[in-house]
Amino acid sequence: MADLVDRARAAVTDRAELPGMTLMEHLDELRKRLIRSVIYLLIGFVVAYIFREQLYGIVSRPIDELHLPLNFAHPTDALNLYLKTSLVGGAILASPFILYQVWLFISPGMYSNEKRYVVPFMTATVTLFLAGAWFGYRWVLPGALKVLIGDFGKRFHPNIMIDDYTNFFLAVILGLGITFELPILIFFLSILGIVDAKFLVRHIRYAVLIIFVIAAIICPLPDPVSMCLFATPMLVLYLVGVGVAYVFNPSRRKAKEAKSA
Template structure:
């Protein structure tokens, strides 16, 4: 009994050492990425503000309202840019930590999961940046006239920019979420098909909440990819159910 406890304690210690190693690697990568991104902060600033500056009059510019605000806003730009830049390496460190605990059947899903979730997230971010943000900012800037002048804080804009694109990136994870829910038996393609009309309503409500502007065009532009992803999720749920059934049949045959 004592032997087993010692083995368990050693195993726990090894896991903590491995966790520290993976966290250290991720933090070092994040730190290096931060330094690189801070060096290119002016270029990143131009990329981040382009959807807004294209909508503003040519003589317009962004402002900062506190002595240290510009410095810390640039730090925030560098940090989030570094997070995106180093995310594949961070995902790899997560995989290296959890892979010993996974079954061989589960390990084969790791690479497709990381790849598909990364591509979907980036796809959502790029869609929001290139398709939805420009008309949304055009709408807001349209109130700029002889009597009203927009004086936009970069810190305020950056917070809106990050929240909006993060919302798009996370909403594009819908097929991944449905896959795991189907694997757990919580949903299936029949449930999704039956409740499609309610899903459409919820997606338009979500689009109205997530889009920064109240104009119908921006909301429709966000709802369309969500509807498309929902239809993909139905096929994903069907695929997951088939894989689960095939695995169950295989386990039953091995048991007999």
């Protein structure tokens, strides 16, 4: 931990040499980016709400395959389902534009040769999130419903409520989508000089422990096999992150540039 803190302090000191902005300029820039992000999110929400029935078909498909109806106990539950799914769908639609606003906010603190990664950053971020969401939708969610309802609950009569199912669905899909962003986090820590490939390999045992703790938290099933199914792609993504850190670490790039010069 002390090593990581020292690296972060050194990275901040190194970035201090870049042209700076005053506190008010930072706040004004943050306000502008937040306002534009909210506008993009609202536009995405409106578009997604127009196609709310199609979104509902996607959300309800895993439970429909078990031939179970969704019930509701409050008059607003059906409306909340449409609103929640439209909000998440709108956020996914607007994510490239929102991510671009994030990039514009952090880019003043980056070197000019680092700013060229904007397109790979946005492409990889959206692709990894969609890959994690698809993994959850295609394999994790149907498997979890089958085990929880078909196996553990086979002696009971299921009464699945709309609100409970929606929250469960979004927890699995969003949890895995965000988890798959691990290489992007390592990418930023790498270009900032906070971590490198050697650091990640040296501390891999702690990474494995943290990954399994996260998998235990987000895994909807109680058995260790399912937890391992969650942890396996995270471990693969961590190894991908090691490769990312090796390629994009500033010290390695500077040494390569000096050697070619």
